[in-house]
Amino acid sequence: MSRLDAVIVGGGIIGLTVGWKAAAAGLRVVVCDPAPGRGASWAAAGMLAPVTEATAEESELTRVGLASLTRWPRFAADLAADAGVDVELRQDGTLQVAFDGDDRRALDELLAVHRRLGLDSQWRASRQCRELEPLLSPRIRGGLFAPGDWQIDPRVVVTALIRAFANRGGRLCRSSARRLHFDARNSVGGVELAGGQVLAAGAVVIAAGAHSAVLGGLPPEATPPVRPIKGEILRLRADPEDLPFTRTIRGTARGRSVYLVARSSGEVVVGATMQEAGFDTTVRSGAVHDLLHAAIDLVPAIEELPIEETLAALRPGTPDNAPVLGPSSTPGLLFATGHHRNGVLLAPFTADAMLEVLTTGALPAEAASLGAGRFR
Ligand SMILES: Cc1cc2nc3c(=O)[nH]c(=O)nc-3n(C[C@H](O)[C@H](O)[C@H](O)COP(=O)(O)OP(=O)(O)OC[C@H]3O[C@@H](n4cnc5c(N)ncnc54)[C@H](O)[C@@H]3O)c2cc1C
Structure with missing residues (x-):
């Protein structure tokens, strides 16, 4: 297979959402996951609740949550259209x-x-x-x-995302990533799968949920503290x-x-x-x-x-309960992880931010506070 634009490690709601948006924007992208959609995203209650989750100490997270919530109606409608299934967003509060x-x-x-x-x-x-x-x-x-605190069924969402991603030309590889693959200049140039096959790509997005800090080859200084x-x-x-x-x-x-x-x-x-x-x-x-x-x-x-x-x-x-988005200090290595209690809520915001990173190399201003560098 020729070089991809991106390989996404992890096909939970975050990896699949980023993959779907990237494929829809015309990027050549593979999501690899032995059990897509069956991690935390399968367990989640699906509350979209920036208000009842708000705390005085986490006002930035609340801002991002509200920014994502306002995107959900459009996001659900686009997903339903691309997947050909109904995605019910319940707005009863x-x-x-x-x-x-x-x-x-x-x-x-x-x-x-x-x-x-x-x-x-x-x-x-x-x-x-x-x-x-x-x-x-x-x-x-x-x-x-x-x-304004709504809910959605995350199982319906991840099932729809798998279809929408495929319908937009994305490829799902049902295998786990074993380790990062580095090129001659020590940039991340892809991943090695469990079976030994290497997927070469211009960027690798780590969206492996709670396993995002334990992939083989991750440089410790570039890896955010996800637990x-x-x-x-x-x-x-x-x-x-x-x-x-x-x-x-x-x-x-x-x-x-x-x-x-x-x-x-x-x-x-x-x-x-x-x-x-x-x-x-x-x-x-x-x-x-x-x-x-x-x-x-x-x-x-x-x-x-x-x-x-x-x-x-x-x-x-993560230490501040907020996600980690965007480039790391290692060229070619990106993160979309650490969504803790709010990954379903934050999926639309995350996808928009990561699409900007994949196409321009930098996070948009609205997501600048969520970069991996804040833990260094
Ligand atoms: C009980 C519970 C209730 C929750 N309720 C809510 C809620 O109401 N609202 C809300 O917004 N959020 C909720 N959350 C949080 C939400 O579920 C998470 O923030 C979100 O699912 C994270 O998505 P993810 O894609 O990062 O991770 P996951 O869904 O865990 O996906 C990660 C994927 O990575 C894959 N993976 C791991 N390692 C590798 C590897 N080496 N190679 C390839 N693939 C790999 C796994 O197989 C998995 O499919 C809840 C979580 C839990 C546990």
């Missing part, structure tokens, strides 16, 4: 509820952060929360409604005609933060734990117990639903 005085104080602080950052959220009394979602526990003291952060998550099954709630519901019960997301397919997602556990992806019975207990406290009616799946996956974490 998110309700973050309080059980006790401590929760109420935490939500007051969150409301103050939202005011400072100019984010749209409103306080709702207990009765108003139950008008929005009648099956919420009557013990709820009130909540914060964020109309795995385990998340356990559950899927329950409801009658699509009789969903127990429609808006995303978040809250803290029994000391455990929990969220519930309902899809029109009848899937009800209950998530998620956060744990530093290396590359372990076993599901602990205690995690299932805690998540279900907290979720049933919020919406008692879900206790009748069958459990369809328990799953653990690895978020790609």
